[in-house]
Amino acid sequence: MADLTSNFIGIISPNPFWLASAPPTDKEYNVRRAFEAGWGGVVWKTLGEAGPPVVNVNGPRYGAIWGADRRLLGLNNIELITDRPLEVNLEEMKRVKRDWPDRALIASLMVPVNEDAWKDILHRVEDTGCDGVELNFGCPHGMSERGMGSAVGQVPEYVGQVAHWCKKHSDLPVIVKLTPNITDIRKPAQAAKEGGADAVSLINTINSITSVNLDLFAPEPTIDGQGAHGGYCGPAVKPIALNMVAEIARDPATAGLPISGIGGVTTWRDAAEFMALGAGNVQVCTAAMTYGFKVVQEMISGLSQYMDEKGFTSVDQLVGRAVPNVVNWQDLNLNYIAKAKINQDECIKCGRCFAACEDTSHQAISMSQDRVFEVKDDECVACNLCVNVCPIEGCITMEPMAAGAVDPRTGQVVKEEYANWTTHPNNPGKCAAE
Amino acid sequence: MSENALTPGIIAGRLDAASLAENFSDLHPPLDDHEALVAADRCYFCHDAPCMTACPTTIDIPLFIRQIATGTPEAAAETILNQNILGGMCARVCPTETLCEEVCVREAAEGKPVLIGQLQRYATDVLMATGKHPFARAEPTGKKVAVVGAGPAGLACAHRLAMLGHDVVVFDGRNKPGGLNEFGIASYKSVDGFAEREVDWLLQIGGITIKTGKRLGREVALADLRAAYDAVFLAIGLGGVNALGLAGEDKDGLSDAVDFIAELRQTGDLTKLPIGRDVVVIGGGMTAVDAAVQAKLLGALNVSLVYRRGRDRMNASRFEQDLAASKGVRIITNAAPVAVHGNGAVREIEFEYTDNDLNPTGQTFRLPADQVFKAIGQTLEGDDLPVLEARKIAVTGPGRTSVERVWAGGDCAAGGDDLTVTAVAEGRDTAIDIHATLVG
Numbered sequence: 001m002a003d004l005t006s007n008f009i010g011i012i013s014p015n016p017f018w019l020a021s022a023p024p025t026d027k028e029y030n031v032r033r034a035f036e037a038g039w040g041g042v043v044w045k046t047l048g049e050a051g052p053p054v055v056n057v058n059g060p061r062y063g064a065i066w067g068a069d070r071r072l073l074g075l076n077n078i079e080l081i082t083d084r085p086l087e088v089n090l091e092e093m094k095r096v097k098r099d100w101p102d103r104a105l106i107a108s109l110m111v112p113v114n115e116d117a118w119k120d121i122l123h124r125v126e127d128t129g130c131d132g133v134e135l136n137f138g139c140p141h142g143m144s145e146r147g148m149g150s151a152v153g154q155v156p157e158y159v160g161q162v163a164h165w166c167k168k169h170s171d172l173p174v175i176v177k178l179t180p181n182i183t184d185i186r187k188p189a190q191a192a193k194e195g196g197a198d199a200v201s202l203i204n205t206i207n208s209i210t211s212v213n214l215d216l217f218a219p220e221p222t223i224d225g226q227g228a229h230g231g232y233c234g235p236a237v238k239p240i241a242l243n244m245v246a247e248i249a250r251d252p253a254t255a256g257l258p259i260s261g262i263g264g265v266t267t268w269r270d271a272a273e274f275m276a277l278g279a280g281n282v283q284v285c286t287a288a289m290t291y292g293f294k295v296v297q298e299m300i301s302g303l304s305q306y307m308d309e310k311g312f313t314s315v316d317q318l319v320g321r322a323v324p325n326v327v328n329w330q331d332l333n334l335n336y337i338a339k340a341k342i343n344q345d346e347c348i349k350c351g352r353c354f355a356a357c358e359d360t361s362h363q364a365i366s367m368s369q370d371r372v373f374e375v376k377d378d379e380c381v382a383c384n385l386c387v388n389v390c391p392i393e394g395c396i397t398m399e400p401m402a403a404g405a406v407d408p409r410t411g412q413v414v415k416e417e418y419a420n421w422t423t424h425p426n427n428p429g430k431c432a433a434e
Numbered sequence: 435m436s437e438n439a440l441t442p443g444i445i446a447g448r449l450d451a452a453s454l455a456e457n458f459s460d461l462h463p464p465l466d467d468h469e470a471l472v473a474a475d476r477c478y479f480c481h482d483a484p485c486m487t488a489c490p491t492t493i494d495i496p497l498f499i500r501q502i503a504t505g506t507p508e509a510a511a512e513t514i515l516n517q518n519i520l521g522g523m524c525a526r527v528c529p530t531e532t533l534c535e536e537v538c539v540r541e542a543a544e545g546k547p548v549l550i551g552q553l554q555r556y557a558t559d560v561l562m563a564t565g566k567h568p569f570a571r572a573e574p575t576g577k578k579v580a581v582v583g584a585g586p587a588g589l590a591c592a593h594r595l596a597m598l599g600h601d602v603v604v605f606d607g608r609n610k611p612g613g614l615n616e617f618g619i620a621s622y623k624s625v626d627g628f629a630e631r632e633v634d635w636l637l638q639i640g641g642i643t644i645k646t647g648k649r650l651g652r653e654v655a656l657a658d659l660r661a662a663y664d665a666v667f668l669a670i671g672l673g674g675v676n677a678l679g680l681a682g683e684d685k686d687g688l689s690d691a692v693d694f695i696a697e698l699r700q701t702g703d704l705t706k707l708p709i710g711r712d713v714v715v716i717g718g719g720m721t722a723v724d725a726a727v728q729a730k731l732l733g734a735l736n737v738s739l740v741y742r743r744g745r746d747r748m749n750a751s752r753f754e755q756d757l758a759a760s761k762g763v764r765i766i767t768n769a770a771p772v773a774v775h776g777n778g779a780v781r782e783i784e785f786e787y788t789d790n791d792l793n794p795t796g797q798t799f800r801l802p803a804d805q806v807f808k809a810i811g812q813t814l815e816g817d818d819l820p821v822l823e824a825r826k827i828a829v830t831g832p833g834r835t836s837v838e839r840v841w842a843g844g845d846c847a848a849g850g851d852d853l854t855v856t857a858v859a860e861g862r863d864t865a866i867d868i869h870a871t872l873v874g
Contacts, residue, residue, distance in 0.1 A: 068475035070468075348539040351481030371484070391478050392543060 041104025063210030138204020163195030205231025238264030249278025268302025448733025511561035585613020587844025590861030607649030710805025717809030
């Protein structure tokens with residue numbers, strides 16, 4: 001079994017699976033049970049300023065979308081930061097860290113954008129013995145209306161300023177948690193780095209309305225006939241999160257900046273994908289909220305098996321391994337030519353590939369009287385839609401054409417050499433071939 | 435073992451009321467809302483779907499399943515009923531394992547088809563529970579059509595004719611409408627008086643008058659109907675039962691399986707219904723299985739179903755055969771009856787093994803029997819019918835007979851399987867042809 005020990009910005013944990021700052025990490029009882037279940041670390045539910053805590057709504061806080069058999073695919077939440085007194089949280093954190101010294105315990109913080117507020121909260125959390133702080137610049141609901149959360153994360157200058165204050169007033173490692181509710185995720189990441197942050201974590205939740213009640217004509221979750229936008233998370237947001245992680249990992253301005261990957265991590269495979277795109281570890285929330293803390297055990301065994309199969313002896317060997325292969329569209333090889341191929345032995349003759357291709361793509365699949373479906377190579381542009389709609393995994397594949405063969409669609413010989421859009425004759429801005 | 439299990443003869447009360455109620459409960463309990471959503475989600479929404487082609491009434495199955503999946507079972511029901519007005523009954527009695535579900539691509543992929551029959555039942559149950567009838571009549575045409583037989587073919591034809599604006603009178607020889615839906619189907623396939631409720635629901639379209647106790651050739655004559663109506667549709671089914679052709683066939687204890695099935699369906703108290711201790715059913719079709727299974731469920735100690743050919747030639751589907759076996763019916767194949775033994779009442783019945791070409795082998799055996807049900811096929815009865823073909827009414831195209839302005843469909847007409855769903859399709863299509871002829 002592979003060693004999953006994780007060293008993230010100097011914070012050691014027995015595995016790279018942390019629980020994200022969220023409802024599951026709001027109190028000692030939960031966090032102890034999470035550690036017992038095997039989680040490598042916990043980012044405590046976000047703490048606010050001393051004084052009267054925030055309040056939450058007393059109606060529904062979550063909305064969801066489901067797939068087949070009510071599999072939860074996306075969750076939306078309008079819960080705010082911890083609504084328990086600061087002192088209670090700090091005492092509980094101290095006790096938990098004392099009893100679980102090998103696990104990572106991070107304090108998530110959200111206070112107004114002024115230096116004294118941050119200085120004060122930092123000093124308070126240092127006493128807990130926590131391993132680091134995470135600056136919550138991400139929550140898109142409620143707190144953002146008060147000038148905190150994503151209202152900070154959307155202004156790179158604020159991000160850099162607060163990161164700078166935190167490094168100035170504390171020796172604790174600083175992680176800046178980014179909001180995805182922004183046009184270019186690289187800008188706040190750059191600002192965090194410039195401000196001195198040790199790492200970024202992303203994504204926080206995405207602004208969303210889950211659904212509309214068509215009897216009440218109100219967004220869901222509905223509170224007394226009304227609904228507010230909330231933060232979207234869960235498996236549905238993973239593709240968005242993966243891209244944002246990759247953008248930061250491959251941006252020369254932030255390359256090498258440690259990243260804690262968040263967004264729909266549900267299985268070991270999701271975690272491995274985030275790590276391959278540059279995340280040093282991952283944070284999980286919705287999977288735990290859906291299935292309980294025990295899910296981490298599948299993540300641990302799965303990642304371990306995968307690493308053994310790949311011959312990796314440390315998670316660091318996985319981190320960032322896919323980053324060099326993330327490129328812009330214009331860098332893709334236009335001389336790479338593939339054709340769809342239907343394995344007739346696997347085909348169950350549902351005809352979905354035909355309907356999809358005939359109605360919405362390139363009319364490149366034929367259908368015979370006896371329901372044999374075949375690809376017309378002279379029409380196929382290898383768009384992959386047939387693969388995506390086929391219910392049988394592996395039945396339709398994309399087969400690359402060998403160099404020297406003639407593409408029946410274009411009549412052109414397939415070239416061996418790489419060539420992309422930047423040098424393509426149709427590109428008005430092409431670089432002169434040297 | 436119940437108190438009366440070993441008592442010889444044909445007696446009532448072999449099982450107590452609670453056991454009987456359990457035995458005759460719904461064969462396939464209805465799907466609940468969540469089960470229906472899960473089952474519906476398995477449908478791939480195939481292009482030019484094989485299930486739709488396999489359905490004799492060509493119901494748009496992928497569409498109705500998608501309508502269930504998106505929370506509109508009432509719309510799903512309308513999709514079904516628009517093609518098959520008896521979609522509720524067909525959902526219960528169709529041999530889906532040899533029709534839509536047999537060709538489901540998930541049957542090919544996993545050996546587990548989408549539960550099309552049960553989903554159809556779910557949708558039609560939801561709609562019928564509202565009490566609403568989704569179809570309306572066209573402007574009156576002033577034409578009158580006589581339908582003879584209130585079974586699936588007759589009802590489907592009558593409903594479509596009424597929808598098209600014609601006035602319809604349906605004559606039936608029995609004391610209530612429904613035909614085989616009411617009298618000829620195993621009780622556990624149609625519980626809680628469904629056949630009767632379905633007819634009541636169907637008649638909400640209006641314009642249909644049912645006249646019971648009117649049998650063709652007795653209370654009504656074809657010539658009179660032709661004179662009084664613009665068109666006549668014969669859907670009289672197969673009223674006769676084939677005989678074994680054996681000496682001693684008239685002994686007590688021998689009867690027709692169809693009569694047993696009808697009596698069982700109509701009886702109010704199953705504890706009062708007598709059944710033998712050792713029951714033998716002769717035949718290999720759905721009627722034979724329905725009789726054998728129900729005999730067992732009534733408490734018969736031994737039930738044997740004996741068929742003269744191999745299992746693969748049985749008209750009962752593999753599912754029906756397995757159902758019978760699972761209920762404890764012993765299936766004996768390649769054996770033909772050769773003698774009935776007993777003094778006044780049957781005591782034993784003797785069979786001879788046959789090869790696959792029905793040649794006798796000379797080897798015989800006897801089964802103890804105090805009750806024997808014959809289920810070796812039904813025949814058309816009646817005089818003054820249109821020209822016959824293979825002992826059924828010859829038809830061309832959509833049910834046109836040799837007699838002008840007389841159509842025929844369902845089991846009494848030549849061609850097509852003797853299935854409820856086929857009868858519905860024939861009734862519907864004939865109605866459209868009658869309409870075209872009358873308003874041309």
